[in-house]
Amino acid sequence: MATKTISLVVQPRGKPIRNLPKELEISSNASSEELHNVLSAASGCSVHRMRITKGSDHSVVPKSKNTTVGDIGLLNSSVIYVKDLGPQxxxxxxxxxxxxxxxxxxxxxxxxxxxxxxxxxxxxxxxxxxxxxxxxxxxxxxxxxxxxxxxxxxxxxxxxxxxxxxxxxxxxxxxxxxxxxxxxxxxxxxxxxxxxxxxxxxxxxxxxxxxxxxxxxxxxxxxxxxxxxxxxxxxxxxxxxxxxxxxxxxxxxxxxxxxxxxxxxxxxxxxxxxxxxxxxxxxxxxxxxxxxxxxxxxxxxxxxxxxxxxxx
Incomplete structure (x- = not known):
């Protein structure tokens, strides 16, 4: 099965996060842990400080190697929210x-x-x-x-x-x-x-x-x-x-x-x-x-x- 790349709409929740991208392209087969790591690298915010939630139901996106972006239910143009939890x-x-x-x-x-x-x-x-x-x-x-x-x-x-x-x-x-x-x-x-x-x-x-x-x-x-x-x-x-x-x-x-x-x-x-x-x-x-x-x-x-x- 061919790998499908999807585009996610990224929005901050709470205080703004410097350098947080407004959109992110990622494979639907990528792990949710990879999603966290990519957003962390792009924004400069530690992966431990970030909490990612789905825009559709506000459920938390887990940071797991065994769960894919597709498994979570994220589709093309899905909205995700990223919150900076502060110093950890x-x-x-x-x-x-x-x-x-x-x-x-x-x-x-x-x-x-x-x-x-x-x-x-x-x-x-x-x-x-x-x-x-x-x-x-x-x-x-x-x-x-x-x-x-x-x-x-x-x-x-x-x-x-x-x-x-x-x-x-x-x-x-x-x-x-x-x-x-x-x-x-x-x-x-x-x-x-x-x-x-x-x-x-x-x-x-x-x-x-x-x-x-x-x-x-x-x-x-x-x-x-x-x-x-x-x-x-x-x-x-x-x-x-x-x-x-x-x-x-x-x-x-x-x-x-x-x-x-x-x-x-x-x-x-x-x-x-x-x-x-x-x-x-x-x-x-x-x-x-x-x-x-x-x-x-x-x-x-x-x-x-x-x-x-x-x-x-």
């Missing part, structure tokens, strides 16, 4: 920054900043209890694992996000998992400061934490292996936990945090973080379930529970 930051960098705060804050609050934070308490301040040291260690281990996964395990479906969102994205972890938990758990009058903690809570919490972290890491490796390096293609996940819920990685994550909650002697600040994070993960999990159903059709076994087996 790599998702890997985003996660490294997000987790860096709660990785460092607990030790800072427990040691060098302790006299400044708890200046209203009688001096000299008592030394941190064994339970406070243990909670600090668990928090550090958790976020070291997160940083490891970000650098060596995760493969991202999107390369970048708007740089202006970094503060908003980081606030959840820096504020709720960092400042909030560290301040309240490490107070000299918190339950975790007691010399006689509830030992049953400590051992049960440690068991939950260890199981949750190992199972969560395993789930992340399963998800990693569904996507070939350098691609955004996905497969149907299977393995430990995936037959029961859509996102067992979220379930195991919550178990690990409930373990920290128990070890902290039921400190409300940890439970607050678990509750807020759990709501967000529940929303993400339902979106992923809907995407799996749409993307894989009858090949995918629908789940009624997306995080908690038998519940939600």
């Amino acid at each position: 930051i790599a998702w890997r960098t985003v996660f490294i920054i997000e987790y860096l705060g709660p990785l460092l804050i607990p030790a800072l609050f427990l040691f060098p900043l302790r006299p400044l934070l708890y200046f209203r308490f009688d001096k000299p301040l008592p030394t941190p209890s064994d339970i406070q040291l243990l909670v600090c260690g668990l928090l550090t281990l958790h976020f070291l694992k997160r940083e490891y996964e970000t650098i060596f395990v995760h493969r991202f479906s999107s390369a970048t996000m708007p740089a202006r969102n970094i503060v908003k994205n980081s606030a959840h972890y820096w504020v709720l998992a960092g400042f909030n938990i560290a301040y309240w758990v490490f107070r000299p009058d918190s339950a975790a400061a007691s010399a006689n903690p509830n030992v049953a809570l400590v051992y049960a919490g440690l068991a939950l934490f260890v199981f949750g972290e190992i199972a969560n890491l395993n789930a992340h490796y399963i998800l990693r292996n569904l996507r070939r390096p350098g691609t955004t293609e996905r497969g149907i996940p299977s393995g430990f936990g995936f037959s029961a819920v859509t996102c067992p990685n979220y379930f195991f994550e919550i178990l690990a945090w409930l373990g920290i909650f128990l070890v902290s002697q039921l400190n409300w600040s940890v439970l607050l973080f678990v509750f807020v994070g759990g709501l967000q993960m529940w929303s993400w999990a339902w979106k992923k379930e809907k995407r799996y159903r749409k993307e894989f059709g009858d090949k995918y076994k629908k789940k009624r529970s997306v995080i908690f087996p038998g519940l939600a």
Whole structure:
């Protein structure tokens, strides 16, 4: 079959893009990724900053090697809109920054900043209890694992996000998992400061934490292996936990945090973080379930529970 060249009408959406061509000739057999690259080269706008949508229905044109211009439904004289999304930051960098705060804050609050934070308490301040040291260690281990996964395990479906969102994205972890938990758990009058903690809570919490972290890491490796390096293609996940819920990685994550909650002697600040994070993960999990159903059709076994087996 002869290759057909089509002419697309190109219009900016939002602020003007310097050197953006008004028309573009491209093969109907060209990939949508090539369309992005050609427009990027012509306009000088980074391919990561551009969002291309169809004029007919305003749907986003994917940047895919396996989808052609013709597959998308673009014909001769079709209109496409190009939007400059502004400065971008790599998702890997985003996660490294997000987790860096709660990785460092607990030790800072427990040691060098302790006299400044708890200046209203009688001096000299008592030394941190064994339970406070243990909670600090668990928090550090958790976020070291997160940083490891970000650098060596995760493969991202999107390369970048708007740089202006970094503060908003980081606030959840820096504020709720960092400042909030560290301040309240490490107070000299918190339950975790007691010399006689509830030992049953400590051992049960440690068991939950260890199981949750190992199972969560395993789930992340399963998800990693569904996507070939350098691609955004996905497969149907299977393995430990995936037959029961859509996102067992979220379930195991919550178990690990409930373990920290128990070890902290039921400190409300940890439970607050678990509750807020759990709501967000529940929303993400339902979106992923809907995407799996749409993307894989009858090949995918629908789940009624997306995080908690038998519940939600």
